[in-house]
Amino acid sequence: MYRFLLKILLLTVTLAPLSACGDDDPIGNIDDKPDKPGQETPLAHRTVLVYMVADNTLGTSFGSDQDDLNEMINGAKEGSLNGGRLLVYHNRPKTASGNPPQMLEITKDGMKVLKTYPDDPSVYSVDPERIREVMADMKTLAPAEDYGLVLWSHANGWLGATSDADDRYRAFGDDRGYHITVQTLAKTLEDEHFSFVYFDCCLMGCVEAIYELRNLAPIMVASPTELSIDGMPYDRNMPHMFTLDTDMENAMISAAQNTYNYYKDKENGHDDKCQIAVYDTRHLDELADASRDIYLTLSSIHPDAARVQCYNTPYSSRYIFDMENLMELYTTDRTDLRDAWTAAWRKTVVYGAATRTGIGNVYFDRYCGLGTFAIDQPQDITWRGYNTLQWWKDVVSYAPAYQ
Numbered sequence: 001m002y003r004f005l006l007k008i009l010l011l012t013v014t015l016a017p018l019s020a021c022g023d024d025d026p027i028g029n030i031d032d033k034p035d036k037p038g039q040e041t042p043l044a045h046r047t048v049l050v051y052m053v054a055d056n057t058l059g060t061s062f063g064s065d066q067d068d069l070n071e072m073i074n075g076a077k078e079g080s081l082n083g084g085r086l087l088v089y090h091n092r093p094k095t096a097s098g099n100p101p102q103m104l105e106i107t108k109d110g111m112k113v114l115k116t117y118p119d120d121p122s123v124y125s126v127d128p129e130r131i132r133e134v135m136a137d138m139k140t141l142a143p144a145e146d147y148g149l150v151l152w153s154h155a156n157g158w159l160g161a162t163s164d165a166d167d168r169y170r171a172f173g174d175d176r177g178y179h180i181t182v183q184t185l186a187k188t189l190e191d192e193h194f195s196f197v198y199f200d201c202c203l204m205g206c207v208e209a210i211y212e213l214r215n216l217a218p219i220m221v222a223s224p225t226e227l228s229i230d231g232m233p234y235d236r237n238m239p240h241m242f243t244l245d246t247d248m249e250n251a252m253i254s255a256a257q258n259t260y261n262y263y264k265d266k267e268n269g270h271d272d273k274c275q276i277a278v279y280d281t282r283h284l285d286e287l288a289d290a291s292r293d294i295y296l297t298l299s300s301i302h303p304d305a306a307r308v309q310c311y312n313t314p315y316s317s318r319y320i321f322d323m324e325n326l327m328e329l330y331t332t333d334r335t336d337l338r339d340a341w342t343a344a345w346r347k348t349v350v351y352g353a354a355t356r357t358g359i360g361n362v363y364f365d366r367y368c369g370l371g372t373f374a375i376d377q378p379q380d381i382t383w384r385g386y387n388t389l390q391w392w393k394d395v396v397s398y399a400p401a402y403q
Helices: 064-077 128-141 182-188 207-212 234-241 249-264 281-295 323-330 335-348 383-388 390-394
Strands: 006-009 029-031 044-053 085-091 102-107 110-116 144-152 172-175 178-180 196-200 219-222 275-280 349-355
Touching: 044 064, 044 128, 044 172, 064 085, 064 102, 064 110, 064 234, 085 128, 102 128, 110 128, 128 182, 178 182, 182 207, 196 234, 196 249, 207 219, 207 281, 207 390, 219 249, 234 249, 249 275, 249 349, 275 281, 275 335, 281 323, 281 335, 281 390, 323 335, 335 349, 383 390
Parallel strands: 006 349, 029 110, 044 085, 044 144, 144 196, 196 219
Antiparallel strands: 085 102, 102 110, 172 178, 219 275, 275 349
C-alpha cells in the first residue's frame, strides 16, 4: 500500500537562511592506517555510502562536511548502525599540503581511514572514473547484502551543459567548480543498484532528474527546492538507513519526516525552511505515460506556463516548477487526463512536506513534492540542454507545440 502525506506549515521566519546548493574536527578516534589487504571481510546486511563532494563552499566556508561527520559518529555511538556499515567518500577541501580524498568508515568506536586516494589535482570527484572506482572500493572494503547511497554536495537539478563539449557543467556535485550532469551520472552508475538513494543536496526532486536516475533505486529522497546548509540530520536518520526491513519505503519516509521536523522545530539555531519528498521510482513509467497523454494535447505553447508555482529562488533562472500546478494548467478541459495523472503522481510521490517559505524566501502557495521545467517560449526547448534529457525524449517532446 502506498502512502501519501502532504502538509504545508506556515512558520515564522526569524533567521536568515543559508542555502546548501562550524569548522571543528570530527570527534571520535581517527585511524590513518587502512585495513590490511587480504583480510576476509564479513558480509554486512547493508552498507551505506555517503558520497561527499565537499571541496566547495560547503567545506571551505561552512564546515558542513565536518558537522555531518560528527553527526554520523554520534549516531554510530548510539548504536544506529544495526549491524551495517557506513562508509564516507570524503572529497576534502584542498589545502596547501594537499588534503587528498579518503574513504572513511564510521563505527561505534569512531572513524577510521580505509583508503587514501592519489592527490592528483587533475582528477575530480565528479569524474566518472573516480565515481566508478569508489563504487568498486565500497563493495571490496564493505561487502554487503545490499547497499544504500547518499549523494552529498551542491546540486542544480536537471540543469545541463552549455555545450556538448562540457558535460560536467551542472547538475550534481561541485569539486573546484566541476560538476556532472544527470545523464552522465546515470551512465556512470548504470551497473549499480541501491536499496535507496538520498540526495543530500539542492533541487534534485524534479521529475527530469529522478526519471534520469530511476534505475538506481526503487526509493529516492530529495528536495525539489534549495536545501539549507545543515542538510540531513544524520544521527536521526541513520537508524532508518540501517533498518533490517528490506522494503525501504517506510524507512525513507521516516527519514524524510525526521529531516522535515529537524527544520520545522527550529532547534539549535538553524533555519526553519525545508521542502522534501520521497519517490517510488517503480511508478515513474506510469507517471510518464499519464504526463505524455497530457503533452499530446498541447497544440501551442501555453502563455501562463511559467506563472505556476516556482520552486527555485528568484535570484536564479526559473527552471523548476510545481508539476501538479503545471498539469492542472494543461488539463483545464480534460479532467479525465488530470485524474489519471493525479493517480500516477500519488503512487510516485509517497511522502511530501513543506514549510510555507523556502530558501531565498520563496513562498509556497502550492507544493506537490515534484518539480519540473515549464516551457513558455520556443528557445526553452534547448535551454541548458533540456532536449537532451530522457524525460524530454520520452514525454515532453510529444507535444505538437514543441515540434
